Amino acid sequence: MKKVILVALALTLLASSAFAVVSGGKHDLSTQLWNNAGAGEICIVCHTPHNSLTDVPLWNRAAGATASFNLYSSTTLDNAPVQPSGYSLMCLSCHDGVTGLDSFAGTTGVTANVIGAGTPGNFGTNLGNDHPISIAYSGLAVDELQLTSNAISGSATLTVADVLVGGNVECSSCHDVHATPQYMLVGTNAGSALCMSCHIK
Ligand code: HEC
Ligand code: HEC
């Protein structure tokens, strides 16, 4: 009995450690019926060791929706976001509400396996009501943004520079795709600390 509790505790600690763990989280789709009848692999839905569709990061999915997205815009933005690309488009290859989760390894999935309409993870093609992505992180004076050497809230190692992709804010600037905690954030957002890792507010 004691052993079971200790193992459970060890697993809990492991899951909450600084190392990202996919297993058991919302991105662990290994038990979905469309994934080898519920006995599938975890990584394969997103990565493959060989013959990947996109070189980095050995991406095993079609890049994302072909639809064009409605982008966030405002008069106070210093930089305009562009059509989502790279890592953000990879997220949207499931979160666009159009592409089946089972669209990987060169097969086109079925509508039944799209993240359900009305589910928070279904963004659709309207990104106008979402934090801008595929947008440059630049100049602290005008944007009132922190220096890129600023630490990410609650992280011992990450700085703003580490979470940017080619100098841009993408989905992965705020989320760790390989994590299990709710919202999979790269830093703690208690008291909006994550927001203030970038914004001087
Ligand atoms: C839901 C999709 C998804 C799953 C499942 C997934 N990954 Fe990833 N992975 C990504 C994305 C997107 C990136 C690039 C963005 C990033 O690094 O945040 C990435 C990047 C990586 C990288 C390079 C950057 C880094 O974080 O080290 C490695 C290595 C990696 N994944 C390994 C794995 C392994 C091993 C598994 C299975 C245990 C796995 N991934 C499961 C989506 C996924
Ligand atoms: C292989 C498909 C797939 C890919 C690729 C993918 N996701 Fe997800 N994601 C899901 C599914 C399925 C869920 C669960 C949806 C639900 O709870 O309704 C989810 C849930 C989430 C959640 C919510 C977690 C919570 O606790 O509620 C976040 C945040 C998230 N994903 C971010 C990302 C980001 C960022 C990327 C890209 C770096 C990404 N996802 C790529 C399939 C994917």
Ligand code: HEC
């Ligand atoms: C600037 C930071 C930031 C960026 C960029 C960002 N997110 Fe999030 N996201 C958050 C935070 C913070 C939450 C937690 C929910 C909240 O606080 O309202 C969240 C929540 C989510 C959820 C769960 C929704 C819910 O209401 O349960 C999903 C899914 C998600 N994000 C996916 C994405 C995807 C996909 C992208 C890129 C298209 C993205 N996020 C870009 C900060 C961000």
Ligand code: HEC
């Ligand atoms: C990784 C850095 C980063 C994080 C974390 C971040 N932001 Fe941002 N945010 C930006 C950048 C860059 C812009 C675009 C600034 C510009 O071009 O004027 C932006 C734009 C915005 C805007 C639009 C400003 C306008 O002028 O219309 C709002 C509002 C905003 N962020 C709120 C938040 C909130 C709330 C959070 C926390 C949930 C957050 N941000 C987290 C980098 C970040």
